[in-house]
Amino acid sequence: MIKKIGKKIIFEKADDLPPNAMSLGTTEFNETGSWRNERPVVDKDKCIACGICWKFCPDMSIKEDAQGKAEIDYVFCKGCGICAAECPVKAIKMIEEEK
Amino acid sequence: MIKKIGKKIIFEKADDLPPNAMSLGTTEFNETGSWRNERPVVDKDKCIACGICWKFCPDMSIKEDAQGKAEIDYVFCKGCGICAAECPVKAIKMIEEEK
Amino acid sequence: MLEIRVHGRGGQGGVIASKILAYAFAMEGKYVQAFPEFGVERRGAPVTAFIRVSEGKINIRSKIYEPQHLIVLEPTLLGAIDITEGLKDGGFIVINTKKRPDELNLKVKNSKIATVDATGIALKYRLGSSASPIVNTAILGGFAKATGFVKIESIVEAIKKEVPIKPEENAQAAIEAYNSTLM
Amino acid sequence: MLEIRVHGRGGQGGVIASKILAYAFAMEGKYVQAFPEFGVERRGAPVTAFIRVSEGKINIRSKIYEPQHLIVLEPTLLGAIDITEGLKDGGFIVINTKKRPDELNLKVKNSKIATVDATGIALKYRLGSSASPIVNTAILGGFAKATGFVKIESIVEAIKKEVPIKPEENAQAAIEAYNSTLM
Amino acid sequence: MKYSIPEKELINPGHLACQGCGGALAMRIVLKTLGENTILTIPACCWSVIDGPFPYSAVKVPLFHTAFETAAITAAGIKAGTKKVEKEYIHSVAWAGDGGTFDIGLQALSGAAERNDDIFYFVYDNEAYMNTGIQRSSATPKGAWTTTTPTTFPKLESKKDLDAIVAAHNVPYQATVSVSYPEDFTKKLEKAVKKRGFKFFHILAPCPPGWKTNPEDTIKLGRMAVESGIFPLYEIENGENYTINMPSPKKELKPVNEYLLKQGRFRHLKEKDIELIQEIINKRWEKLKRLAGV
Amino acid sequence: MKYSIPEKELINPGHLACQGCGGALAMRIVLKTLGENTILTIPACCWSVIDGPFPYSAVKVPLFHTAFETAAITAAGIKAGTKKVEKEYIHSVAWAGDGGTFDIGLQALSGAAERNDDIFYFVYDNEAYMNTGIQRSSATPKGAWTTTTPTTFPKLESKKDLDAIVAAHNVPYQATVSVSYPEDFTKKLEKAVKKRGFKFFHILAPCPPGWKTNPEDTIKLGRMAVESGIFPLYEIENGENYTINMPSPKKELKPVNEYLLKQGRFRHLKEKDIELIQEIINKRWEKLKRLAGV
Amino acid sequence: MSEQKVIMGNHALSYGAVTSRVQVVAAYPITPQTQVVELLSEMCADGTLDAEFIKVESEHSAMAASIGASAAGARAFTATSSQGLALMHEMLHWAVGARLPIVMGNINRSMAPPWTIWSEQTDSLSQRDTGWLQIYASSNQEVYDSVLIAYKVAENKKVSLPVMIVLDAFFLSHTSENVNLIDQKDADRYLKPYNPEFKLDIKNPHTFGGLTTADWYMELRYKIQKAMEDSIDVIKEAHKEFKDLFGREYGLVETYKCEDADTILVAIATAASTAKEVIDELRKEGKKVGLLRIRFFRPFPFDDVKKNLKNSKKVIVLDRNLSPGNGGIVYQEVKSALYNEPVKPKVYGYIAGLGGRDITVDTIKKLFEDAQKSEPAEVKWMEVKI
Amino acid sequence: MSEQKVIMGNHALSYGAVTSRVQVVAAYPITPQTQVVELLSEMCADGTLDAEFIKVESEHSAMAASIGASAAGARAFTATSSQGLALMHEMLHWAVGARLPIVMGNINRSMAPPWTIWSEQTDSLSQRDTGWLQIYASSNQEVYDSVLIAYKVAENKKVSLPVMIVLDAFFLSHTSENVNLIDQKDADRYLKPYNPEFKLDIKNPHTFGGLTTADWYMELRYKIQKAMEDSIDVIKEAHKEFKDLFGREYGLVETYKCEDADTILVAIATAASTAKEVIDELRKEGKKVGLLRIRFFRPFPFDDVKKNLKNSKKVIVLDRNLSPGNGGIVYQEVKSALYNEPVKPKVYGYIAGLGGRDITVDTIKKLFEDAQKSEPAEVKWMEVKI
């Protein structure tokens, strides 16, 4: 029997598997936020909602908040820093993750 | 033991063979004159020794005679007719092989 | 079991001839096999094909080493190769030539020789080009006549089914050959 | 047999650290094995490597499931993954951090914890870039000090032989780490 | 928030690309425009890892993982299959790295282009075999370090001119694009979606570990590549009609040295090496302008 | 007798080519100039039969028969080997048919060209897979019959522009040549022999059974191909410098219909098909002249 | 209703594909397979067959295209031989791992170098570890029928594996003989349209073949082996249904006068057909001999082989192939299959007929003679000139 | 004089190539082989190795280039893994038919799909019919030493065949351990420059591999088989000379406590190394167990296998591979080898460790346990989750 724990898929035995290794779930099981050394932090006051950070994020980790401003999805954000680098008004800062 | 009968190479047994199928003789064993339906015949009077037939023969079957004129090597000539077609003075005729 | 060998030159259609002939036999309810000599012959080089015909299923699947009958599409081959290699006694040899059988001087012991001018017939029906007429259908008429093994009607029907270009003319050529075969 | 596990992130040199350490042991006459966790980890993702050390030939060639000792190159990992999985009692854990062992609050039963500021030392010797300093050589000094299993001289020599870029500085970093390890 | 490219995401986060991966971003942009009537074929490349391990997947369209050398032909096979079994028109998409395209997959690509198979072919070009740890491909630029072109003997040969090779096949549509210019990219995709036959996209996709660059510089590097003319953006229709999109053919190219020196893989280059590279760029740029008739 | 090309023969008669084979003649011409310091690599093609069955061989230089798809790379391997073990400079020569070049061998060819491997590559182009009995290759011209492009559905696609593909690799020397112009052919060979790096020759080699032509017309057809501009003779150096040798760029091309209709493989073509083909030729000829700057 | 034709083995394959209503054909020419492709391309051109024909640039691509088409849910067909088969090798593994019911004809031809175009089974037998089902045919009728049977088996959800139909170069491929073609309507009753459990489906998007770690890869291989084992019954059913509809009977193996035989010849392909002549002759001489023709070499028909051989005293295996450094492949596998049986016949292995050397009635007789008077050995050669 | 290093198996291959003074390297990267190529390209770049390095565009070309170089008389080396090996397949046959003494490293990795990069021997074992000699190594020292031995054997005129050195992905390829490198001068005494009997030689021009009819093709295959058989003695000599010069001893097989064993485990590669631990443990428990490691799988060491197994009661074969539709490859071949012996042990076969699943001390113990209490079967799985 196939179990699901959150986004994780747990097989018990061969019979559970699709024979051709067909996918059954999404990579959202993989919380890549843990990869981060630095975290982007949005200064909402500065943000002009231009969408540039959203456009360039390779990890779909920028969302819109209620005000239409940028909001980071820390579950997945890998901390690459592209958003900070590309923000035209420097509304995003990268700060070191706590060690 | 490897025997040679004319240009033909006769093996007796596996030991005679080069292990990698290396050639030991030339295709001259193969008298391709037998393929001919028509034979080129040179009219030596017309031949101006321009060498054009020689140049175009795919079977190296045109030689020089004592006068420097074209001579056909009937052992190999396959009778394609190129020489006759290309001869600028029509010194070569194709005539049917006897049946 | 009938075992027949066909001789021709690369490009002449000897292999197709063998197939048509086999088909003709098959239409008469026989089991057949037709196959070429397994080579890489080029245009102009001598080629060979074979036919087996039997009342029952043919299990044997090796080559034919000792045919009983021969079909020769190209008279110039008679000088070039030994067409009678392995030939069994007592069969038929059908040859495309203008000559009469007795003019040929073939060294065979007990075979019956038949000749037919398949080239002339092919030219008449404009089969192939004049430089290389296609004689493979005509000669089958000769074979039918000489041997009596297969009906000319079967040959004609096989030709009509198997020959894509000018089937009618090819059939006519076979009939004409049938009618002009010399023995 | 010593069995050691190394934790780091893709790009930090944890696998090389394991190899240098193994080499250092080998120079002291030991038989060694050093190998990475066999994965496809990308830059940033957690990676693991292993070392076996023995007096005799090592025949066993399966992975290490229950290491006795740990080396942790990246303090942020302590939160991200369970570094103590399968850990045997009674070994050493050497961690790159500015903190003192007792500040770490690690849930381990009987392991001795040592810390060393490998990052600080790497930065000082300009190993790697300031954004991603290379801490793998420094921490080995800490390991030598904490465990006493291998001489710092062997570590230094192994570094000099194995590290192609800035071997001297890396060696110095290891020595400085050796001298500043806290337990 | 302003959305200058389609809002809809057809890939999921949690995928396994490195921090700042240009190749991941490229896929994100492409799927936005192609939409759900798309079937992907991916040969061995970083994306065979990025998409996630079984039983997970990052993309929300069907994806067939195929052998390294077969991207174009597998996509052509899929196209032929869908023609027979599906009622809807389907974009059959081959998505490969530069190694899978310029090298081991070139023959299949050329075959599909010659037959004008009705597929999309995308190469996300990170200029080396990244998935196996940064070895030279024929897309690796002259002078670059890789693990098989050590700094003692960096790559001698120029980058293979794949775009010219594809153009020689006279395919209906082809373009060079960059993750740093998503709007240009999207516009070209929209154009191509309407065409039938073979459509080819060459994407420059910066790769932080492979180029030895900082992840946050991915977009910047893509921009510098375009502006310096080392990777100009242009389209070709039917192998003949060239349109240069960027940089402006009227302006001078920005010098390439800044682009090169931002990357660890070029850091060993001497000044005269860089000059040589600059020369080659200038020459190619002139040629491109000639072809575009500007 | 007058010898306008080198007299020496490096192949033997008795070989197994058909009557009037252009491919056989091509080899004869090439070996005359390359001479005895030559090692041939031949993949599957008519020449694997022409050379003769074991234990015989038609050529008087070393010849290595190799797999169909590997001509260029096997020759590159041989070159690398001889570099290490031979004192003399050796011409390592890949000799392949169009199928082995345009299709299944293209990738190896492109790889060798990209690395600028120091070899000769000759394709004798008879415009189909002849050895296996006349199947379509990507070198088969538009409109031609082959056994896989029956007259009910003759080849749709144009001949792949391999010369442009090779040119995109910027190789030191490449040329188109014809067996009907042995002197031009020889001159180019002499030029190429002096170059180091990748040298490419594209030979049009008429094939009587494959083209359904009379054997005696082989040379004539080669000439008509050149004069009609369907196969112009030209050279390219470093992928850039084009020189047109024949026909004269100053004169009008001869119409192609005579060339086509002499061949059985085109006999099914309708007038408008021929017009279309003529148009394509004219366009390509204009393009070639543009590239050559004439 | 059925039509009788006289066709070569290659055309039997083509007609089999047509009768099976294949939807995508991707193939590349090679002697001795070309006629398969030529006829199919004609029939696609003139509309006889409603299929996409991809004229690929290599066999590697032929298999890759077939894989793509099959993954998209279409019925895919291809054919090749020797070098072409070898060039496909990576993709042969692929078709299996992807569990795609592709059917391919392979015309056996010996492997180069030196160049050769003649019959030998090393090309396909050396693919024995790729996971393809393999049928070795011994007549053109069997070739034709096997195409339909192959799809029937391959597409069965319990199997989902590709099938190779193997025929000897020239001895079948170029030999024309009587073949009864099945009426399309009847064929359609036997073989239903392909309706895959999984396919690339935009309405139900999934990824196929993603990176699989040590956690589950082994189980996927287990499932392939299981499918092979399950295919035995599926094949038997397919054969039974075929017989019921069309009257022709096939098995995993074919036996000929085995019941009371004390010496049994094991062979595959056309050599087994010729061997029947020998069996008949020897039987006439009063010798208790029989023939076991292995028709399905994969899955290896363990039960049939054991059952039919166990009561014999001597087994003679004829191998038209060579695994250098070991010996004949069928010999090896037959011995291995019998190994753990309580009572075992002596098993003799002979290699014969490589590179197109003819296997005649005489050749086969010699095997019986030699096995009478000698002991088995790892590698014995028949009719090699040494 | 020799230097000790701590190197991964991949580098052991590279160093082996350097010590063997290879002249042409043509290779293409693939996980888990890349380090072999990377180190060699570095050493070619900096002059440590005086060789031509051809950075080919595919593995198919890697083997073709090696073939060309070897045919020209140079010592050629390459390395690959799984998909790359499979892609070379046609050229593997080629190297054998052309009789070229190429040496290749293959890092075992399971075959896709699904994608996988982990250890399993199906990739190389499924090349068992191509005619390559195959060495399965179980330590990095053995990998390194085997490169020299491989050339020594391959280049012997009696052999003239290519050799594959196989090492498990990660378990050897990426595992660094103590390796003693041989001093170049000593190595040169062992391995002389390659001096081929035949080569592409402008001074003595010949054609190689021309079309060969049924007249003689079979005899050429016979010679390949003969070379395989002759290689047994050549290998033994090469091992002896190696031992005399460098002190390390190898055999076609390695035995461990076999003499008095009633149960013997047969395994290849690293699993056989781990098994020694198990043998030791079980011996301590008083069990008479032993290990037979097959080092050369081609030529198959019939005599050594028979000799060492014939006095045992039970043989357990561990297969990290699968031939779908048959079973474990080593199992099959061992049974086949023992078949005609007068007295035969029971032979058990188990499939374990596919796709990188770890084969631990526990795994191997379970084999012994299972074989104690059960009967053999065609296919048994160990540690598969069903």
Ligand SMILES: Cc1ncc(C[n+]2csc(CCOP(=O)(O)OP(=O)(O)O)c2C)c(N)n1
């Ligand atoms: C036949 C074959 N050879 C080699 C490999 C190993 N391999 C997997 S991905 C890869 C590199 C891919 O490079 P590229 O196409 O440039 O994509 P990238 O990894 O850079 O995204 C290689 C060499 C393989 N999977 N198959």
Ligand SMILES: Cc1ncc(C[n+]2csc(CCOP(=O)(O)OP(=O)(O)O)c2C)c(N)n1
């Ligand atoms: C891998 C592989 N596929 C197919 C073949 C069969 N084959 C041999 S020659 C040939 C055609 C060669 O065509 P081309 O290269 O144009 O040369 P030509 O025969 O026309 O001279 C083919 C398809 C082969 N030998 N190997």
Ligand code: SF4
């Ligand atoms: S740091 Fe990178 S991953 Fe995180 S939100 Fe910014 S762009 Fe996305």
Ligand code: SF4
């Ligand atoms: S780029 Fe900067 S300003 Fe624009 S939406 Fe993002 S955070 Fe806001």
Ligand code: SF4
């Ligand atoms: S190596 Fe490069 S291309 Fe591959 S995932 Fe990482 S950043 Fe992307």
Ligand code: SF4
């Ligand atoms: S088929 Fe054509 S190319 Fe081949 S040998 Fe005959 S004429 Fe020459």
